[in-house]
Amino acid sequence: MTALRIYVPGDAAAVACGADEVAAAVTATAAKRGLEIEIIRNGSRGMHWLEPMLEVVTGNGRIAYGPVELGDVASVLDAMVAGGGDHKLRVGVPEDHPFMKRQTRLTFARCGVVDPRSLEDYKAHDGYKGLAKALANPAGIVEEVTQSGLRGRGGAGFPTGIKWKTVADTKADQKYIVCNADEGDSGTFADRMIMEGDPFVLIEGMTIAGIAVGATKGFVYIRSEYPHAIAVMNDAVEIAQRARMLGKKVAGSDFEFYLEVREGAGAYVCGEETSLLESLEGKRGIVRAKPPLPAHKGLFGKPTVINNVLSLATVPIIMDQGAAFYKNFGVGRSRGTMPIQLAGNLNYGGLFETPFGITLGELVNDIGGGCFTGRPVKAVQVGGPLGAYFPPSLFDTPFDYEAFAKRDGLIGHAGIVVFDDTVDMAKQARFAMEFCAIESCGKCTPCRIGSTRGVETVDKIVAGIEPEKNLEVLADLCNTMKFGSLCALGGFTPYPVVSAMTHFRDDFKPAPHRQAAE
Amino acid sequence: MPRYEPWSAERTAQIIREHQGIEGPLLPILQALQEEFGYIDGAAEPLIAEELNISRAEVHGVITFYHDFRREPAGRHVLKLCRAEACQAAGGDALVAHAESRLGVALGNTTADGRVTVEPVYCLGLCSVSPSAMIDGRIVARLDAKKLDALLAEADR
Numbered sequence: 287m288t289a290l291r292i293y294v295p296g297d298a299a300a301v302a303c304g305a306d307e308v309a310a311a312v313t314a315t316a317a318k319r320g321l322e323i324e325i326i327r328n329g330s331r332g333m334h335w336l337e338p339m340l341e342v343v344t345g346n347g348r349i350a351y352g353p354v355e356l357g358d359v360a361s362v363l364d365a366m367v368a369g370g371g372d373h374k375l376r377v378g379v380p381e382d383h384p385f386m387k388r389q390t391r392l393t394f395a396r397c398g399v400v401d402p403r404s405l406e407d408y409k410a411h412d413g414y415k416g417l418a419k420a421l422a423n424p425a426g427i428v429e430e431v432t433q434s435g436l437r438g439r440g441g442a443g444f445p446t447g448i449k450w451k452t453v454a455d456t457k458a459d460q461k462y463i464v465c466n467a468d469e470g471d472s473g474t475f476a477d478r479m480i481m482e483g484d485p486f487v488l489i490e491g492m493t494i495a496g497i498a499v500g501a502t503k504g505f506v507y508i509r510s511e512y513p514h515a516i517a518v519m520n521d522a523v524e525i526a527q528r529a530r531m532l533g534k535k536v537a538g539s540d541f542e543f544y545l546e547v548r549e550g551a552g553a554y555v556c557g558e559e560t561s562l563l564e565s566l567e568g569k570r571g572i573v574r575a576k577p578p579l580p581a582h583k584g585l586f587g588k589p590t591v592i593n594n595v596l597s598l599a600t601v602p603i604i605m606d607q608g609a610a611f612y613k614n615f616g617v618g619r620s621r622g623t624m625p626i627q628l629a630g631n632l633n634y635g636g637l638f639e640t641p642f643g644i645t646l647g648e649l650v651n652d653i654g655g656g657c658f659t660g661r662p663v664k665a666v667q668v669g670g671p672l673g674a675y676f677p678p679s680l681f682d683t684p685f686d687y688e689a690f691a692k693r694d695g696l697i698g699h700a701g702i703v704v705f706d707d708t709v710d711m712a713k714q715a716r717f718a719m720e721f722c723a724i725e726s727c728g729k730c731t732p733c734r735i736g737s738t739r740g741v742e743t744v745d746k747i748v749a750g751i752e753p754e755k756n757l758e759v760l761a762d763l764c765n766t767m768k769f770g771s772l773c774a775l776g777g778f779t780p781y782p783v784v785s786a787m788t789h790f791r792d793d794f795k796p797a798p799h800r801q802a803a804e
Numbered sequence: 805m806p807r808y809e810p811w812s813a814e815r816t817a818q819i820i821r822e823h824q825g826i827e828g829p830l831l832p833i834l835q836a837l838q839e840e841f842g843y844i845d846g847a848a849e850p851l852i853a854e855e856l857n858i859s860r861a862e863v864h865g866v867i868t869f870y871h872d873f874r875r876e877p878a879g880r881h882v883l884k885l886c887r888a889e890a891c892q893a894a895g896g897d898a899l900v901a902h903a904e905s906r907l908g909v910a911l912g913n914t915t916a917d918g919r920v921t922v923e924p925v926y927c928l929g930l931c932s933v934s935p936s937a938m939i940d941g942r943i944v945a946r947l948d949a950k951k952l953d954a955l956l957a958e959a960d961r
Contacts, residue, residue: 302930302945334932472888475929510835510872511928513941551831551870554926568830569862570869586827628932630893635932658894667889671926703931705893717892721926727869 289322290366291343295398296327297482298514299475304355305338311359312340321367329483331380331398332637339377342366350377385634388653390615392623393600394476394639397483402518405525408486414531416602420494421539427498428454431601433609435621440466440557440594441669441698441774443620443687446601449591452581453499456589461501463492464566464585464592467508467515468550468557471670473629473701477595479637480625481508481515484599485522489545491598493536494605495591496543504543505585507562509550519547554671554725558773559592561727572727573773594699596625615641620686630667630703631657640685647681650704661706665714665790669698671721672778674785675714694785696778711790716744718782722775732767733776739763740783750796757787757794808842808877815840816848820855830856830866834873843874879914879921881959884938887911887924890931895948899935900924902949906956920956 294300294309309325316323330337331350339352340362349370351362358375365373380386380398391397400407408414420427432447453461465488469477481488492504506523508516523545526532536543553571556562560574563585584590600622604612613621620642626649628635633655650656650666657663665675674695676683683693690697705714719740726733743760747753764780771777787794809815819836823829833852837844844867853860867873885900900911907915907922914921930936933945939955 298928298943299930299933299945302928302936302943303933337933469929470927472927473890473931474927475931478929511925511938513943546826548828548831549835550872551835552872552925553870565831566828568828568856568866570865572869629890630931630934632932637932671889701890701931703890703893709893714889714892717889721888725926 289324290316291324291326292366293326293328293341293348295330295338296402296514296518297330297337297398297479298512299334299479300330300337300339301514303337303353307356308338308340308354308359311356312363315359315363321363326401328400329397329402330479330637331386332394332479333380333383333385333634334636335634336377339380340366341380342370344370346370347379350380351375352377385636385638385653389639390623390641391639392603392612392615393487393596393625394480394484394637395603396487397479397637400484402483402485403521403525405486405529405531408484412606413486413602414490414537416605417490417494417537419605420497421537421541424497424541427494427605430609431498431604434604434612435609435616435619436597436600436604436612437620437687438594439596439600439624439699441471441696443697446593446597449581449593450495450498452579453501453589453591456582458589460503460586460588461499462585462588462590463495463499463501463504464563464590465492465504465506465595465598466557466559466562466592467506467512467595468562469512469595469699470509470554470557471672471699471701473667473703474627474670474699475629476625476627476637476700478512478515480595480599481512482518485518486526487599487602488519488595489522489526489532491601492545493532493543494601495593495598497536497541499589499591501591502542502544504545505566506545506547507550507556507566508547509556510552516547516549523547554721555727555773555775558775561773563590563592570727572729573775575772617641617643617684617686618688620688624685624697624700626685627701628654628704629701631659631706632704633658642684642686644685645681646676646683646685646702647678649685649702650681654702654704657704657706659706659708661708663704664707664709665705665711667703667705667714667782668701669696669781670701671718672696672774672781673698673701674781675711675789676785677789680789694781694788696781711786711793712744712748715783715786715794716741718779719744722779726775730770730772730776732770733772733779736763736767736776737779740767740779747794748796753794753796761787809840811841811845811847813847813851816845816851817855820852824855830863834867838873843877846875879918881920881940881956883920883922883956884925885911885922886926886928886930886934886936888927888931890927891935894934896935899947899949899952903952906953919960
């Protein structure tokens with residue numbers, strides 16, 4: 287009899303919900319029964335309310351169960367042995383779940399499906415097909431990526447192909463590919479998921495970038511808050527190196543590409559590209575003034591492509607399927623798909639990859655299922671701590687870079703954090719300023735001083751000290767920070783603050799008034 | 805929970821040498837030192853500066869810039885509670901208040917008996933299963949006061 291193949295996610299979200307303990311219990315229970323099993327620690331499919339979600343391989347495909355707690359292990363194992371039989375936690379075929387069926391998974395096609403530490407599994411699921419195409423026509427890579435319409439998924443939305451062309455056109459003895467995996471925005475976890483669930487796609491994307499621009503060395507800078515992602519990426523780099531998919535002759539070609547994983551040290555500002563480069567060089571993560579662009583003078587002063595994890599991880603499918611295929615998805619100037627992260631007070635939180643154009647309301651209500659507290663949604667922060675708060679009256683906003691900008695918001699790294707009606711928006715505005723003060727690198731005055739003055743001003747407003755005058759001061763301060771800061775930390779902190787003031791003005795009334803009004 | 809070696813100049817010098825060949829060695833050196841000793845002793849600063857041919861001020865500046873680096877040992881257990889928005893939306897503030905009152909110290913401090921250091925962390929990337937925390941390097945999600953108490957009790961065993 288062949289061993290029963292059981293998938294137990296090793297994704298951090300699943301592990302944080304007890305997946306390691308469940309995996310150990312499955313092993314122990316099977317051993318006690320003399321049952322031969324093989325456990326594969328896959329990534330997460332992204333239906334996080336079902337984590338830990340276990341899957342068993344049956345004659346009818348993989349059948350999932352979740353959320354599995356320790357007490358459920360014995361009975362779930364019974365159902366698995368019965369060939370994916372009934373159980374109160376039975377989810378069925380994961381791909382058939384409505385949450386999955388509504389998605390278009392391009393970047394996340396393999397996440398949760400494959401064994402992240404198996405290069406064979408990666409290749410069996412279309413892995414390294416993009417590299418093969420890239421090697422067949424290295425001179426055409428930059429044009430293909432440009433034509434796909436791919437824009438930087440880190441938040442800025444700058445066209446990836448144009449960035450690559452700048453580096454390709456710059457002459458130098460050494461160039462670098464740097465992957466920004468300093469995913470510090472609250473409400474975002476797509477980078478972490480792809481690194482933990484499908485690390486080879488990032489390695490492949492970086493390798494293609496290296497070939498395209500003539501860079502022989504790459505760094506993945508991962509934040510220290512992601513120990514699982516760091517472990518998987520390190521293992522994957524080693525595996526790829528042993529298989530000669532990295533190194534002196536990539537996949538038997540004449541191209542050389544080496545990759546190294548580096549760990550951050552808990553500074554949010556290092557998600558800003560120039561600050562990240564400083565950090566990689568071993569310095570304080572102080573933001574650099576631009577120009578020069580990193581594409582001209584980046585890491586160690588050399589031309590550098592610095593891209594977000596998702597941008598790089600999307601390159602292989604663009605190379606494999608072609609620019610036209612990718613570009614076909616999306617709306618306006620937002621082409622392709624976006625892995626959207628549904629977080630906070632939601633019934634169905636997780637990873638939802640979809641073409642641009644879906645509305646915010648569909649995401650929050652139809653897909654996310656509203657607040658798990660059962661209360662009405664009051665505000666939704668889109669794009670991390672530097673993103674605007676949207677009220678339900680703006681839920682018709684389509685998920686698109688330009689549409690969000692038009693409504694004084696941003697999609698950023700596509701994290702959506704949902705709050706119910708108990709949230710105090712003055713408090714959230716204060717937190718935005720406080721966070722900026724904690725994380726400011728200190729180089730420019732509007733960010734360094736403005737954030738602290740911002741906290742004080744919100745406090746005055748809420749305390750009823752000349753509230754009208756101080757609201758004006760706060761608006762003016764936001765204006766100064768927005769236009770006077772060197773980078774997005776100080777420059778975008780006004781988004782949550784101003785949106786809170788605009789859409790939730792009542793929350794800024796002095797506390798006694800608010801109590802009286804209730 | 806991790807057990808650390810007492811600080812030693814010899815071991816420090818050895819760790820610095822092990823990282824000499826790589827590009828941008830300072831952060832990896834500091835991380836390795838903290839991994840070994842649990843903190844970065846002030847006496848390590850001139851040793852690193854000398855070996856990397858940079859000023860002591862530069863080394864000190866880097867250590868103090870990053871939230872991760874400790875200049876003195878932490879308590880026996882380190883509890884990091886996420887304070888970012890997705891956790892706030894799911895009851896994170898109440899959880900922090902509970903932890904502070906139970907431990908008798910505010911975030912960023914160590915209990916008087918040296919048992920627990922409790923710190924804020926801004927996002928562990930577990931925003932769909934919030935509120936979350938990290939205790940002695942182990943991540944935990946869907947927390948509430950009861951679960952947190954159990955974790956703290958468990959850490960002590």
